[in-house]
Amino acid sequence: MDKMKAAILYVLNQPLRIEELAVPDLLEGQVLVKISASGVCHSQLNEIKGKKGPDKYLPHTLGHEGAGVVEAIGPGVTKVKNGDHVVLSWIKGSGINASAPVYYSGDKRINSGQLSTFNEYTVTAENRVTPIRKEMPLDLAALFGCAVATGMGAVFNNAKLKQGESIAVFGVGGIGLSAIHAAAICGASIIIAIDVSEAKLEQAKQLGATHLINVASMDVVKAIKQLTNDKGVDYAIESAGLKGTMEQAFEVVRVGGGKTILIGNLPSGQKIEIDPFALICGKQIVGSWGGETNPDIDIPKYVELYLSGKLKLEKMLTHHFSLGQINEAFNALESGRAGRAIIGF
Numbered sequence: 429m430d431k432m433k434a435a436i437l438y439v440l441n442q443p444l445r446i447e448e449l450a451v452p453d454l455l456e457g458q459v460l461v462k463i464s465a466s467g468v469c470h471s472q473l474n475e476i477k478g479k480k481g482p483d484k485y486l487p488h489t490l491g492h493e494g495a496g497v498v499e500a501i502g503p504g505v506t507k508v509k510n511g512d513h514v515v516l517s518w519i520k521g522s523g524i525n526a527s528a529p530v531y532y533s534g535d536k537r538i539n540s541g542q543l544s545t546f547n548e549y550t551v552t553a554e555n556r557v558t559p560i561r562k563e564m565p566l567d568l569a570a571l572f573g574c575a576v577a578t579g580m581g582a583v584f585n586n587a588k589l590k591q592g593e594s595i596a597v598f599g600v601g602g603i604g605l606s607a608i609h610a611a612a613i614c615g616a617s618i619i620i621a622i623d624v625s626e627a628k629l630e631q632a633k634q635l636g637a638t639h640l641i642n643v644a645s646m647d648v649v650k651a652i653k654q655l656t657n658d659k660g661v662d663y664a665i666e667s668a669g670l671k672g673t674m675e676q677a678f679e680v681v682r683v684g685g686g687k688t689i690l691i692g693n694l695p696s697g698q699k700i701e702i703d704p705f706a707l708i709c710g711k712q713i714v715g716s717w718g719g720e721t722n723p724d725i726d727i728p729k730y731v732e733l734y735l736s737g738k739l740k741l742e743k744m745l746t747h748h749f750s751l752g753q754i755n756e757a758f759n760a761l762e763s764g765r766a767g768r769a770i771i772g773f
């Protein structure tokens with residue numbers, strides 16, 4: 429095997445192109461993984477749409493959550509061996525922070541970050557792979573690389589939500605659904621899902637949301653105040669990536685300790701406005717870096733939760749696509765139809 433198909437971004441706002449790339453030789457600390465499945469995430473949609481600003485790395489590969497089987501290891505790698513099943517994640521764990529690979533399509537250089545997953549194979553750094561038990565289905569394990577790690581991590585690690593507490597989740601795509609499910613596992617008393625899509629809200633209900641707010645037909649702030657006897661919620665998570673919902677998320681947490689956790693990204697340069705007196709009154713606002721996930725500890729924990737039947741990952745997945753349908757997958761994500769889609773190889 430020395431060639432593989434990969435989806436490549438050549439021009440912003442243009443469909444990805446599927447091309448054959450040469451698989452490079454492994455350098456120190458690099459791992460070659462045959463990818464079984466990759467998650468499709470809003471971060472890549474933002475990259476394709478140029479919302480992260482000018483892209484000096486074009487053309488490049490994409491994708492930052494996946495799962496697969498180790499095919500070969502480079503010098504110095506001790507964390508995994510050939511045949512191991514691994515989760516691939518943009519979030520750094522233990523191991524060598526090896527340099528990013530360079531791929532070639534014919535003579536043309538194709539750039540890559542330290543992890544890309546819209547490829548049949550990936551060359552990545554030892555610290556971007558986490559070995560998992562082989563009983564864990566790889567297509568579902570792909571979600572541990574970003575959506576589940578970030579959404580559940582925001583609840584377990586940022587909020588440290590306790591039984592009986594309340595939470596509102598703005599935007600219930602893959603990350604928001606994971607946050608809702610984590611809150612249900614923690615025994616939250618009120619779990620409010622907020623979105624514009626009835627289909628996603630219905631999915632949120634199946635994963636444990638106790639109340640659904642469709643912003644198309646309800647005043648969110650008023651509705652949350654009513655549900656909480658005017659107090660506000662203990663935690664609000666913003667995973668919609670919108671200025672308006674970030675500000676609302678801050679507005680609906682309770683005075684004296686309520687915590688707003690921002691996960692969504694705004695287009696580069698955009699700002700939010702909040703009332704600083706609310707901070708003085710004890711409201712908090714923090715950002716979450718990948719749910720503050722430690723892959724070495726958290727990913728095996730999610731595997732155990734799934735294998736013990738507590739994690740309903742099947743209910744999170746809405747769409748399956750092949751690599752050849754990658755642009756369709758992004759259309760589904762952009763239109764708001766897809767909660768979490770995966771690309772199967």
Ligand SMILES: [Zn+2]
Pocket residue numbers: 469470471492493574575
């Ligand atoms: Zn992601």
